[in-house]
Amino acid sequence: MILKKDKSLKQKTPPQRGFFLPQKDLxxxxxxxxxxxxxxxxxxxxxxxxxxxxxxxxDLKGKRVINLFFEPSTRTRTSFxxxxxxxxxxxxxxxxxxxSLTKGESLKDMIENLGAMHPDLLVVRHAASGAxxxxxxxxxxxxxxxxxxxxxxxxxxxxxxxxxQENLGRIAGVNLLIVGDIAYSxxxxxxxxxxxxxxxxxxxxxxxxxxxxxxxxxxxKVSTQFHKHIPGADVIMLLRIQKERQQTLNFPSLAEYxxxxxxxxxxxPLIKKGTLIMHPGPINRGVEIDPEIADSKSAxxxxxxxxEQVANGVAVRMAVLSLWGNKK
Amino acid sequence: MxxxxxxxxxxxxxTKKDGVTDLLISNGKIQKIGGKIRAQEAxxxxxxxxxxxxxxxxxxxxxxxxxxxxYKETIRTGTEAAAAGGFTTVVCMANTEPVNDxxxxxxxxxxxxxxxGRVNVLxxxxxxxxxxxxxxxxxxxxxxxxxxxxxxxxxxxxxxxLMRKGMQYARGFGLLVISHAEDESLSGTSSINEGxxxxxxxxxxxxxxxxxxxxxxxxxxxxxxxxxLHITHMTTRxxxxxxxxxxxRGVAVTCDVAPHxxxxxxxxxxxxxxxxxxxxxxxxxxNVKALKEGFQKNLIQAIATDHAPHASFEKEVExxxxxxxxxxLETAFSLSLKLVEEKLVSLPELIHLLSTGPAxxxxxxxxxxxxxxxxxxxxxxxxxxxxxxxxxxxxxxxKNSPFHGWRLRGKIQKTIVAGKVVYEA
Numbered sequence: 001m002i003l004k005k006d007k008s009l010k011q012k013t014p015p016q017r018g019f020f021l022p023q024k025d026l027x028x029x030x031x032x033x034x035x036x037x038x039x040x041x042x043x044x045x046x047x048x049x050x051x052x053x054x055x056x057x058x059d060l061k062g063k064r065v066i067n068l069f070f071e072p073s074t075r076t077r078t079s080f081x082x083x084x085x086x087x088x089x090x091x092x093x094x095x096x097x098x099x100s101l102t103k104g105e106s107l108k109d110m111i112e113n114l115g116a117m118h119p120d121l122l123v124v125r126h127a128a129s130g131a132x133x134x135x136x137x138x139x140x141x142x143x144x145x146x147x148x149x150x151x152x153x154x155x156x157x158x159x160x161x162x163x164x165q166e167n168l169g170r171i172a173g174v175n176l177l178i179v180g181d182i183a184y185s186x187x188x189x190x191x192x193x194x195x196x197x198x199x200x201x202x203x204x205x206x207x208x209x210x211x212x213x214x215x216x217x218x219x220x221k222v223s224t225q226f227h228k229h230i231p232g233a234d235v236i237m238l239l240r241i242q243k244e245r246q247q248t249l250n251f252p253s254l255a256e257y258x259x260x261x262x263x264x265x266x267x268x269p270l271i272k273k274g275t276l277i278m279h280p281g282p283i284n285r286g287v288e289i290d291p292e293i294a295d296s297k298s299a300x301x302x303x304x305x306x307x308e309q310v311a312n313g314v315a316v317r318m319a320v321l322s323l324w325g326n327k328k
Numbered sequence: 329m330x331x332x333x334x335x336x337x338x339x340x341x342x343t344k345k346d347g348v349t350d351l352l353i354s355n356g357k358i359q360k361i362g363g364k365i366r367a368q369e370a371x372x373x374x375x376x377x378x379x380x381x382x383x384x385x386x387x388x389x390x391x392x393x394x395x396x397x398x399y400k401e402t403i404r405t406g407t408e409a410a411a412a413g414g415f416t417t418v419v420c421m422a423n424t425e426p427v428n429d430x431x432x433x434x435x436x437x438x439x440x441x442x443x444x445g446r447v448n449v450l451x452x453x454x455x456x457x458x459x460x461x462x463x464x465x466x467x468x469x470x471x472x473x474x475x476x477x478x479x480x481x482x483x484x485x486x487x488x489x490l491m492r493k494g495m496q497y498a499r500g501f502g503l504l505v506i507s508h509a510e511d512e513s514l515s516g517t518s519s520i521n522e523g524x525x526x527x528x529x530x531x532x533x534x535x536x537x538x539x540x541x542x543x544x545x546x547x548x549x550x551x552x553x554x555x556x557l558h559i560t561h562m563t564t565r566x567x568x569x570x571x572x573x574x575x576x577r578g579v580a581v582t583c584d585v586a587p588h589x590x591x592x593x594x595x596x597x598x599x600x601x602x603x604x605x606x607x608x609x610x611x612x613x614x615n616v617k618a619l620k621e622g623f624q625k626n627l628i629q630a631i632a633t634d635h636a637p638h639a640s641f642e643k644e645v646e647x648x649x650x651x652x653x654x655x656x657l658e659t660a661f662s663l664s665l666k667l668v669e670e671k672l673v674s675l676p677e678l679i680h681l682l683s684t685g686p687a688x689x690x691x692x693x694x695x696x697x698x699x700x701x702x703x704x705x706x707x708x709x710x711x712x713x714x715x716x717x718x719x720x721x722x723x724x725x726x727k728n729s730p731f732h733g734w735r736l737r738g739k740i741q742k743t744i745v746a747g748k749v750v751y752e753a
Contacts, residue, residue: 030528108644128646129530130600150530189530212533214524 025136025143026324028152029193037198040319041162047322048315051086059322060089063120067093068135069146070126075281075310076146076156080123083317089325092119107131111138121325124148129186142324150184156280157190159316161198163309164235167276172199175232178220179261180239180288181250183210187280188239192218203229206261209250226261230270236302237278238263238288254287263289268301275302278309329372330354331747332365336376336708340383341680342687342697351381353704356746361700374749376708379741382679383696384416384447384705386686387657388506388584389481389560389632392418392449395436396425401637401725403437406657407446409635409724411751413657414682414740416705417448417695418635422459423482429454429465431473438474446750447743448705450476450690452506455494461485467497476690477504481560484510484542491546495555504690505550506558509542509567510534510608519652521594521609529600531647536615539608540566547574550581558689559583561634563608565618572627582689584630587663588654588730590619596730602643602650603730606636623681624672630685633660637726655724659717661709662736668711669737675711704747713739 023031032040050057065084069077072095084091096110114122119141124132129149136143147153165171176195182188182204195202196219203221204211215222223229230236241257251257258264263277277293283306285291296304331353338361339346350365351358367373387410393401401409410418420437422428428437434451441449453470455478457463467478478498484507485491498505515534520526522533543559547570550557559571562583571583588606593613596604604610622628636653643650664682667673673681687696694703717734719727743751 107646108641126646128648130647133600134646148530152530183527183532184530186530189528212527213522214527217524218528 024327025132025145026154026320027132027136027143027145029154029157029190029197030152034197037158037161037194040158040316040323041165043319043323044158044162044312044316047318048312051315056086056088057318057322058088060084060087060325063089063325064118065089065091065121065123065321065325066114066119067091067123068125069095070124070131071147073125073147075313076125079310079313080146080317083314083321086314086318087322087325089321107134108138111135115139115141121321142327144320144324147186149186150189151186152190153186154190155313155317155320156187157194158320159309159313160191160237160278160280161194162312162316163278163305164276166312167303167305168234171195174200174234176200176202176235176237177205177229177233178202178237178239179205179226179263181210181241182206182215182239183212184242185239191237192220196220205229207251207257227267227270230267231272233271233275235276235278236263236271240280240282241284241287243284258287262287263293265290265292268293271302273300277302277304277306279306281306281310329747330359330370331704331744332367332370332373333376333381333706333708334365334367334373336379336381338381338698339676339679340698341676341684342383343699345698346676351698353744353747356704358698358700358702358704361698374708374742376741379708379710380675381698381706381708383683383698384707384743384745385414385661385682386417386690386692386696387415387633387635387660388419388558388630388686388689389586390418390420390635390657391423391637391653392420393637394424394440395433399725400639402444403440403449404444404446405723405725406635406637407441407449409655409657409722411446411743411745412723412740413659414661414707414709414743415447415657416707416743416745417450418657419450419452419476419690421479421481422452422454427454427458428452428470429457429459431466431469434470434473434475447745452477452479452481454478455480455485455498455505456490459483461487461490464490464494464497467494467503468501471501471503475503477506477558479506479508479560481506481508484508484512486512488545488549492549492553495549495553495557499553499555504558505555506560507542507546509539509546509559509562511538511541514538514541517648519605519607519609520597521611523594523612525594525597529597529647534609536564536566536611539564540570543567543570547571547579547581551579555580557581560632561586561589561608563589563611563619564615568618568622568627582629584632584686585619585622585628586632586634587656587660590616590623591663591666592730600647601730602645602647603654603728605647605650605652606634606654607652620667620670620672623667626677628681630689631660631664631681632686633657635724637724638728639726640728643728653728655722655726655729658722658724659729659731661740662715662717662738663731665711665738666736704744706744707740708742708744710739710741712737715739
């Protein structure tokens with residue numbers, strides 16, 4: 001039944017403008033329906049094809065997009081900017097230092113002031129969990145959450161769904177391992193919501209200190225034994241370890257982390273052929289993943305698709321921006 | 329000045345009275361209680377037919393914000409809110425600015441309360457100077473000035489040695505020690521319960537154990553020092569078990585629970601609702617159930633509001649930056665009345681939790697009862713009338729309540745302090 005659904009997915013239904021999006025904003029994958037996710041992925045596929053021809057779209061012609069990055073980010077920001085340019089948007093980049101906004105009323109004030117200039121879209125990156133929904137509540141513009149604290153990073157989740165779909169031809173039934181700092185990862189949350197919704201079997205793995213309570217209720221398996229789950233995995237998604245978090249006593253040392261939760265070379269024999277290795281970046285080579293595996297392109301081992309994820313980012317973000325930018 | 333209250337259902341848990349009878353007040357004291365009292369005996373007559381007449385409520389835990397944060401609340405507005413909520417006495421916490429850690433501030437609060445307060449104000453002094461947890465505040469001088477207890481409420485006294493000395497010292501002045509029980513090394517900066525909701529929101533949570541460890545410690549210190557200990561805004565099953573076990577073996581420890589902690593769970597925080605952000609945090613369904621059972625089994629000695637007013641701009645921010653707490657004085661009674669509707673406690677038992685219970689904890693002889701000679705601090709309410717919570721009609725200067733729009737029962741008709749009507753619906 002699941003396979004049947006996936007086949008029907010492949011019958012190209014041409015994406016249409018005005019597709020019904022009940023939400024004003026894209027704040028997370030938790031609130032999207034399966035159908036909405038499918039629609040976004042379909043649309044991203046079309047954009048990916050069009051990118052190959054080098055043709056630009058005009059979906060956002062005359063639309064004002066503000067990129068509001070309170071937290072530094074190279075890849076997400078660049079990815080959004082390129083996607084916006086590819087759609088002929090009018091772009092404004094603002095990078096207020098988060099530290100200058102020590103008083104929260106300034107955030108509200110700032111958003112209301114920006115709102116007075118009638119932007120169509122706000123792409124927001126912020127260090128605080130919940131900042132994107134907060135901003136969304138103070139503006140008429142559609143807010144695209146570009147990552148807020150440890151809450152959600154929906155476009156990264158969509159990129160990962162797209163990448164798995166493209167490489168494995170399906171998402172339903174896929175065995176996905178999400179490995180590392182689940183407690184503080186917005187990527188983990190978006191992927192848990194996205195992949196479980198699409199029918200994948202998700203196992204989250206990490207040191208017990210980085211596995212917050214209640215995860216099972218999100219429909220995932222929880223484990224502290226990475227090696228045990230590797231043989232059955234179709235996708236291994238490694239999360240970045242934020243080295244500064246070590247100070248919060250979550251694990252004894254990077255070396256110990258790597259020994260139990262890193263994708264090291266001695267685990268290679270356990271990985272079945274064709275298993276996708278993913279990482280949202282930036283990678284700490286030698287911590288979450290062995291440098292050779294990270295850069296591997298070998299056809300007879302696991303498939304590292306980290307750079308594909310980055311490439312797909314533009315197409316997926318074009319899909320999101322064109323949908324929300326033209327939402328009535 | 330004589331005031332006669334006629335035809336009301338008089339409920340006084342202290343004297344176990346419950347029946348329709350008249351009550352005569354003279355010179356701020358209760359002069360006479362009895363079947364029918366002739367109207368000619370009084371200058372003012374209140375017909376309380378169909379209403380309940382009970383001792384005025386006593387809130388063990390209020391933040392009046394004056395001095396220092398008058399934009400949130402003042403002694404005037406806070407006591408107006410108290411009167412509107414049926415409270416005739418409020419115990420105000422020490423985390424003002426400057427902190428109430430010396431007799432000058434205590435005297436200032438009492439002077440202001442006398443001039444502008446609508447209800448009785450009983451200040452609590454800090455345990456540690458500046459609430460910093462480093463050295464003892466001027467507890468003795470504040471006791472002389474008129475504090476009824478000591479507490480570093482808002483934060484815990486993390487240093488056990490200092491807490492021990494504070495308890496020993498307070499005991500010497502006959503003061504109650506009120507514990508904000510929270511191991512801050514476990515709770516961190518978190519104001520949300522550790523659990524599924526926190527996990528989904530990507531916020532660090534505070535576990536039940538953060539509270540329970542400190543409840544256990546403070547009970548041990550109360551046993552060591554012989555101090556009278558009160559655990560305020562208690563939220564977990566484990567804490568309740570610790571207090572209950574200690575009371576059984578004769579430790580002088582009491583506890584209160586706030587209405588929001590038995591009315592809401594951490595689900596209320598979804599959507600990063602900063603109105604539901606508080607310390608201790610809203611807990612799990614299981615804890616709420618345990619607290620309700622605690623009321624049913626008579627294991628909790630009081631209901632206290634933890635009335636914590638904040639301006640709207642302090643709540644309209646990123647969750648981690650938002651201030652903690654909610655206004656509670658004007659919703660406490662109606663929320664508590666749900667315990668009666670759910671048949672967990674009787675109406676007299678509820679009145680006990682709101683008046684006689686707190687009076688006993690504070691050691692007040694003349695309050696929390698309607699016996700002849702007691703202070704005429706009285707509330708008249710209609711337990712059946714339905715009310716809709718509307719923050720815009722609050723007397724409090726702040727409107728930070730997660731209960732806006734809730735339909736509840738229980739309407740305060742009149743609040744009387746020392747024989748004078750200070751609030752009328």
